[in-house]
Amino acid sequence: MxxxxxxxxxxxxxxxxxxxxxxxxxxxxxxxxxxxxxxxxxxxxxxxxxxxxxxxxxxxxxxxxxxxxxxxxxxxxxxxxxxxxxxxxxxxxxxxxxxxxxxxxxxxxxxxxxxxxxxxxxxxKISCAFHELAHGNDIGSVEFAATPADGRLLLNGRKESITNLDRADAVVFLARTDPAGGPRSNSQLFVPVSSLDPERTRFLPRFRSVGMRGVRLGGITVDDCPVDAAALLGARGTGMETIARAFQLTRIALPAMSTAMLDTALRVTLHHVLRRRLYGRGVADIPMVRTTLANAFADLLLCEAFAAAAARSLHVLPELGSVYAPAVKYLLAGVLLDAVEQLSLVMGAEFYRRDGEHAVFQKMTRDIKPVAFGHIARAACLSAMLPQLPVLARRAWRDAAPAPAALFATDSELPPLDLAGLRIAVGRQDGLAGTLGAALDDDLPAPLRPVVDAHARRLEMLAEACAGLRPRDLSIAASVEVRDLAAGYASVLAAAASVGTWQHATPGGFLARPEWLVAALTRLTGRAVGQPEDVPAEVEGALLEELLDRHDRTASFGVSARRYR
CATH class of the missing domain: 1.10.540.10 (Acyl-CoA dehydrogenase/oxidase, N-terminal domain)
Incomplete structure (x- = not known):
């Protein structure tokens, strides 16, 4: 190494x-x-x-x-x-x-x-064997069991659709350790693969997939397979608590990494349209194409601004990861899938090709699909956010102080990451919500004020609606209207993160200009009611100019704008 x-x-x-x-x-x-x-x-x-x-x-x-x-x-x-x-x-x-x-x-x-x-x-490699196909994202209902016997633990059950299980040197299992059930019935075990009795262990054939075809998905069945009792990860019965802390990182980081797929899809689309002529003119000059490119660029900046603020919040605001993490996963997955789908319309027949210089586009359109359901599904993200909304509405949204600059400024020092210290329930302040409200007190450029105000007013409406939610409104069977409140909060957080990114951008750089923020917030306003609007005509040219410049410089289309190979 x-x-x-x-x-x-x-x-x-x-x-x-x-x-x-x-x-x-x-x-x-x-x-x-x-x-x-x-x-x-x-x-x-x-x-x-x-x-x-x-x-x-x-x-x-x-x-x-x-x-x-x-x-x-x-x-x-x-x-x-x-x-x-x-x-x-x-x-x-x-x-x-x-x-x-x-x-x-x-x-x-x-x-x-x-x-x-x-x-x-x-x-x-270390594999993570939590899911069982019969239970989907309801990992708390696992049937895979670890039962004490003669000072050891006997493993029984089946895990399926697990990444790299056949290549891992160790596995983290989620297992039921209390057959009576309840919130402390599950535990985690960290088990070296070499310690599994091959006579009592069977690895299942590889699961094949439409997207992410290169990822090896496998399964395992064990029958009275003994493991050392010291394999318990943390105290017995704390498996779900550990997940609630640990997966705050991955539910932010994995969708955030996936923004690179939109970067590539946008880059390949540009590569295609800049070389193609249609109806006697360059395809890149067709109004619909220009607007679609600008939309995708604005969406990418929005996603990366939100993801970056949420990633830093694990260091700066560790009491909010329990709600920021599912909000990031929910919003990014929806925006990324929609943006790539729109780009596929611009690619036309080239989108279907599995050969040639643009063949990677069809791979990206397939590989991005699991972002919506892998690790945790978008619907499950809303369910994770819902129980926290009344607490936020009553304690954290009213007169909330804005988040510190370290949440947005790329060159800020951050406190050390402490995963064990992350909270599993929200605290009394919501820094991102506070950032959105405080922005209206500043001297905003004229084009920005109405779009920032629209999201601030949405937060006020959410506060009123969420404060009145009752426990029976917050279950997995919550109505569409109630779940829409959680989706609306994710949009507010993304808007606030974008505003903070603009406020703390390097002076003179593109992110310090208001055009991208007007575009991103306009798109987000429409998305909140189910119909993303195109970027306003008055800022489209600025976005396309920056996009083409980055294309020529081989720079990232995301927030960092760093040089690529």
Whole structure:
């Protein structure tokens, strides 16, 4: 493994260098190799080798344990270099180990944390075996059991659709340890695969998928398989509490990494339309095409602004991750899927091609679909947010102080990440909500005031509606109208994050200009009522000018605008 212990920016440049130019047909980690591997339901060998040489799994290990993980926003930005090339490589070869490891960092003993760190630093994988197909996202209803017997635990049951299970060196299981049920009936176990009795363990055939075809999804059945009682991760019965803390990171980070898929889809679309003529004119000059490109650019900036603020909130506002994390997953998944679908209309017949220089587009349209349901479904995100809304409305939204600058400024120092210290219920202040309200007290540019005011008024209406919600309104069977309140709150948070990003942008840079914010908030206003509006005509030109400039400079279309290969 490469020992790259330099600053995050240098590591991002080093990773880009290792992965090479994705458009180079001779690059073993480029788009051509990625599409060819995807046809065989694999990831490119050259990409895997480049990531292993970089020591990518060290990015998921806290620096206190010898790894490189210090800031969640830096981890996300670095991983976008992988996801923009091949999301299957990003999830299957990399991020799937994060899903298991965060539980160990959150609740593991010093010995378990050291063992997990050594595995990842050595390039070995950790799998996360929580889901059972019969229960979907209702992981609290697992039937997989761990029963005490003669000082050990006997595992019985079945886990399915688990990433990298056949390649993992250790597995984090979620198991029922109290057959009576209840909120403390489930526990987590951290088990070396080598300790599983092969006579009592059977690995299931690989599950095949439409998108993320290179990700190896497998399953396992165990029958009275003994494991050491010390495999318990945290105290018995605390499995769901650990998930509530640990997955705040992954429910922000994984959707945030996935914005790179929209970046690539937009880049490929630009590459196509800038070279094509139709009806005697350049396709890039057709009004509908220009508007679709501007819309996608505004959507991408919105998603990344929201994701960055939420990622930093795990350091700065740890009492709010329980609601910010599902809000990020819910909103980003919807926006990203819609944006890529609109770009496919511009691509036309080229969208369907599985060969040629634009073939990676059809792969991205398939690979982005699981963002809506993988790890946690969008509907489950709303269910996770609902019980917290009355508390927010009564205690955290009225006269809330704005979030500190560290939530938005990329060069701010952040407190250390403390996963075990994350709250599983919201606190008394909502910094993002406060940021939105405080912005109206500033001297906003004229085009901005009405769109910022629209979202601030939406928060006021949410506060009134949510304060009156009763416990029976907040269950999984909540009405569409009540669930819409949670969706509306996610929109308000995204608006506030975008406003804060604009306020704390580098002077003179594109993000310090109001045009992108007007575009993003206008799109978001329409999305909140089910019909995203096009970017206003008066700002469309500014967005397209910036988009084309970044295209020419091979720079990210997201918030960072960092140079790519």
């Amino acid at each position: 490469s020992d790259i212990r330099t600053d995050a920016g240098t590591r991002m440049e080093a990773l880009e260098e290792r992965l090479g130019d994705p458009w180079d047909p001779a690059n073993s980690a480029g788009f051509a190799a990625i599409v060819a591997a995807d046809e065989h339901e694999e990831t490119p060998e050259g990409g895997r080798a480049a990531l292993d040489g970089f020591g990518i799994l060290a990015e998921f290990v806290p620096s206190s344990l010898g790894g490189r993980l210090e800031r969640v926003d830096h981890l996300v930005e670095l991983m976008r270099s992988v996801y923009r090339r091949d999301p299957s490589l990003g999830l299957g070869h990399c991020s799937s180990s994060l899903l298991g490891a965060v539980n160990v960092w959150t609740a593991g003993s010093p010995e378990q944390r050291r063992y997990a760190a050594d595995l990842l630093l050595g390039g070995n």
